[in-house]
Amino acid sequence: MGEQHRNLARKLVTALQRKDGDRKRRPVHTFGTGASGHFIPSPVAAGFCDAEHFRSPTPATIRFSNGSGSAVRRDGWSDVRGMATRFHLSDNKATDLIGMTLPVFFTPDGESFLKFAIEARPRPCQRATPWQKFRDMLRLTPPVPDPYDGETISPDAGAIAFAHQHDYARAGVFQAATIGAPQSYARAAYHAVHSFVATGADGTQRWVRFSWQPVSGVLTTDPEKDPVIDDYLQAELARRLRNGPALFSLMMQVGEVGDDFNDPTRAWPPHRVRIMMGTLYVEKMLDDVTTEKLSFNPHLLTRGIAPSDDPVLWVRKSAYEVSSGRRRGTPCPFHGER
């Protein structure tokens, strides 16, 4: 199983590498902004999950990122964003929670994601011709948006063609295509997507999914207006933190029998019980060198939180380790494990 995952993981990391990317950086979520802070659990959190950070205040390291793997930073372009959080527990232990602004993933397992990654490889993109646009309008289909200034390749056409054939990819691709750009990393909601098994203080086990909700609310830029500058998110966060911490509420959805526990392409309906697990205070910016060396892993869990059987979650364990090794990051928590 382990070696099989590693083989697939190597192929995945290679497939994700864009030709306009930088091999010394992450193949996706290439540009990041780091910060430190701390997490204060809510008074009810430990009842639902007995993990250490839900029992007592915990220092945290956070890396916000743009999803793209291009080596040019384009904060204003429509793109999925990431928020990786490491909770620093006692005895030098840690646990990670990795979220993104999409609530679902594109495929249900690693093999299908490999196909997706190959099919959605960025390809040359052009402004649609007036005739194509006119035809789309007559078909009541919104014309394909014009590429941004400087955008020569894009994964969109390949991703949409993939979703045409694979219904599981529809929700993710549709939302990714219309996601926009946040005004601030502190004004986006991030979802950890996979299901985990949380054990409460009384031993009760529940299927759960986590999301970070920004206390200052979600706000995207105006999609009608061309982005003014490529790089604004880092400076915005630094400015914001000078005036006080940026806060996120950690919400936990509780799944029910009949929900998809192992399929990250299916969101649970918004009617599930939601528990407020605590508040993250993002306080201080980190320097870029420290931030870019960090190696997160969605499998770095702790007593009280266990992984589901979601195959995507499992292949990520190896994929992040392979990737961190290739870019010579701080060794992944699973480095050397067989």
Place this chain on the structure above:
Amino acid sequence: MQRKAGWLDKFVDDLPSQGWFQFLSRHLVVPYWIWRDPKPVLPGGPRPSVQPSESVQRMMNLIMPLKDPSPIGRARAALAISQNVDEIFAGLDNVGTVHNARFLLLDGNICMLSVYDGDFSNYIRDFIATIGSVFDAVMKEVEGGDAMVPTTEHIEEFIDWVCAHDLFQAPDIATDLFNLQDAAKGIAPGSLPHDLRLLPRELILQLHSNPNISLGGGYRAYPGYSAAQVRQKFGVGW
């Protein structure tokens, strides 16, 4: 290298904001597609589910066209409600599965919006048993309502009528519309490929068949709990 935008690009990009093009779209393009690709009317109310949190805090959005939409007719409908306040509260207290209910006069309609727990037909049945007289008063003001008065004697027809006037609840996940449309045509969900780029058209055509809809299944601040659990937790009876 990107192709530069010429005058024709700008002209076409600007079309959706041009009055004449909007007129053309509304009166020619949309009717053409309605004719080419008609959509079945999608049924109202929450979709069946056996999952616990789906069976609590369900929404009813009942839109009932008034026989007389003039201010006089609307005033009569308003009176039908205001003269029955005691009956309504007695019903709420006795049925016990309702979180809230309200009535609106909206253009030529009287609307009953409520949030309830449990099965839809049981909810209506319980309500008729306890506040049949209120429904009777309302039905007298509503198109096609006379045939169902007294509602206590026309329970099944009344339930069907309510179902037909309860708004379709658009899926919480936009792309699920494809599956709902397929299911209404007897096609197994997920068995046909669908071009994502056509989703906006599918919605436009669906809005022709279901002109009034609920945008999603509602946003709940404390999802997953029934009215009975809330009352029990606060120790306020039952």
